[in-house]
Amino acid sequence: KRNRILVLDEATASIDSATDAILQRIIRQEFEACTVITVAHRVPTVIDSDMVMVLSYGKMVEYDEPSRLMDTNSSFSKLVAEYWASCSKNSS
Numbered sequence: 001k002r003n004r005i006l007v008l009d010e011a012t013a014s015i016d017s018a019t020d021a022i023l024q025r026i027i028r029q030e031f032e033a034c035t036v037i038t039v040a041h042r043v044p045t046v047i048d049s050d051m052v053m054v055l056s057y058g059k060m061v062e063y064d065e066p067s068r069l070m071d072t073n074s075s076f077s078k079l080v081a082e083y084w085a086s087c088s089k090n091s092s
Contacts, residue, residue: 006031009039020045043083052076 006027012020024045027036040046047066054062054075061075069076 003034005035005037007037007039010041011038012045013041017042017044024048043080047080054079 008027012023015023020042021044028048036049038046038049046052049066051063052066052069053060054069056075062069066076070080071077
């Protein structure tokens, strides 16, 4: 019997972004009927999740769909902006 919940705690933290993207696609395909709880610091790892929970100092500060969080002046939208700014700075 296949488990219905998959918990990933920084599972892709030690790999490059391209490999992370491949693994995220495989996880979505192979576990589409499961609840997947992902703990991650990389924005691309969680940006297409159904729901995102943002924690700050161990307390939940936001919980919503990523697209809705991006439409507001949220902690998540600020994290996303900071992430992409650091990526573009590092690629220059």
